[in-house]
Amino acid sequence: MKYLIFLSGENLELAKEEVLALAGKKKCKQHNNIIIVDSEDFNYKRLAYAHKVCQHIFTCKGIHLKKVIIRNDWQKYYQKNFAVNTYKTKLTGLELANIMWNKLKNPKVDLLYAKTKFEFFEIENKVYCGLQLWENVEDFNFRKAHNRPGFSPVSLHPKLARTLVNLSRVKNKMLDPFCGTGGILIEAGLMKIKTIGTDIDKEMLKKAKKNLNYFKLNCLLEQKDAREVNYKVDAIVTDPPYGKSSSLKNTEMKKLIMDFLKNAYKILPKKSYLIMMLPNNLKIKSKFKIKNKIDFFIHKSLTRTIYIMLK
Ligand SMILES: C[S@@+](CC[C@H](N)C(=O)[O-])C[C@H]1O[C@@H](n2cnc3c(N)ncnc32)[C@H](O)[C@@H]1O
Structure with a gap:
């Protein structure tokens, strides 16, 4: 049609x-x-x-x-x-x-x-x-971070989170290895996609659990370093830490992202997508094919780039 x-x-x-x-x-x-x-x-x-x-x-x-x-x-x-x-x-x-x-x-x-x-x-x-x-009658504002029980100031707008999930072409199961309070997992869950969320920070995972329960969604949540996760999924959608306000756990960001990408390349099946937001001035290299990069204006001192990557 x-x-x-x-x-x-x-x-x-x-x-x-x-x-x-x-x-x-x-x-x-x-x-x-x-x-x-x-x-x-x-x-x-x-x-x-x-x-x-x-x-x-x-x-x-x-x-x-x-x-x-x-x-x-x-x-x-x-x-x-x-x-x-x-x-x-x-x-x-x-x-x-x-x-x-x-x-x-x-x-x-x-x-x-x-x-x-x-x-x-x-x-x-x-x-x-x-x-x-x-x-489209979806009420994305209702799900914004400040309306959820587990609050984080760095959680993405639900409308953007949903788009990132859609860009990944996921059909069955998706992983967010820097899941924070679960903004991306919520949008995927509401679209009936099976989800796994991991984060290095226990407190973040507690908040993610609260948020997912609030929307009556199931999700496997585990405390893991994103550089070491190993799950069978058909896409990765994520928003890694990007600045002072979000926890980096003493690791240099570029190195963290490159190491994470190496691991992601190992665990994803061929022809699957990895969608990720990064600061627009960060240069990265990996084995993934970059299908597109789209700048997304957050506010006057922060523009991020959405990477659409294919294995
Ligand atoms: C920008 S936040 C993610 C926000 C998330 N999308 C949300 O809805 O809340 C980045 C997250 O990465 C986590 N993080 C930092 N270093 C990590 C690592 N090495 N492995 C896994 N998670 C890490 C932080 O704890 C933080 O929760």
């Missing part, structure tokens, strides 16, 4: 990578915050950096929209009742809905709970039209 995806705007490159990972594709068409991708197996309900996913109906020039709407067969998409949402189109939703109304058998409109939602988005004189399949 051909999908039309409306991305959220914070980081379009990251949003696109997330779509490609979940759609199992290497390429897609992108026009600002719109993506069109063909996929046979697209787990779109996991997306964090997207507002909506539609079945793509057509793309046309803005000036041709009326003509295309008159010509199109809307009945084949219609179920029970309908609504039309427009973003920046020259024709209003009401004008578009009126044309469609005349082409449907016994049409009904339901503006609040429509079963059939048609979406129109105009961008630089091009109109994209789709049938809505899914809307």
Whole structure:
């Protein structure tokens, strides 16, 4: 099926990578915050950096929209009742809905709970039209670090944590070897992925346990040095220590990361992914292939880089 995806705007490159990972594709068409991708197996309900996913109906020039709407067969998409949402189109939703109304058998409109939602988005004189399949209603803020019983100031925003998990293409079991209070493990667990979390710090693990229990999630938690972990998993997703505020246990960061990567390369099966956040000025070398590096702005003195690495 051909999908039309409306991305959220914070980081379009990251949003696109997330779509490609979940759609199992290497390429897609992108026009600002719109993506069109063909996929046979697209787990779109996991997306964090997207507002909506539609079945793509057509793309046309803005000036041709009326003509295309008159010509199109809307009945084949219609179920029970309908609504039309427009973003920046020259024709209003009401004008578009009126044309469609005349082409449907016994049409009904339901503006609040429509079963059939048609979406129109105009961008630089091009109109994209789709049938809505899914809307992102995930309340990531509810799971932010300060709303969890085991608090840590360095825990990632849940929306970002979820994207990192998605970038790893994990299907079954995932490891976070610098798990801290479990931010990444929570997002993976909520997507029904089996998880293992390890950390060198016992106190962090206690907090992670509390947090996972709070969300009723199972996870194997063990106190381990990330350079020595040895588990059978199909992906690693992690946010290693990066500065003064997070515990380094007297080890130089670069050396810690390089040693960790050596071990990770040994334990991961071929063609599996390692996703990790690092300070953007840190240069690393490893046997992993770096598929992409995406900068993620945290605040004015901290930008981190997301590494998408493949064995
Ligand atoms: C940036 S924090 C991880 C934050 C985590 N994502 C969360 O949601 O809380 C990095 C973690 O790495 C742990 N750490 C530091 N050195 C380690 C090592 N050698 N092996 C394993 N964990 C280590 C720290 O204890 C800390 O919890």
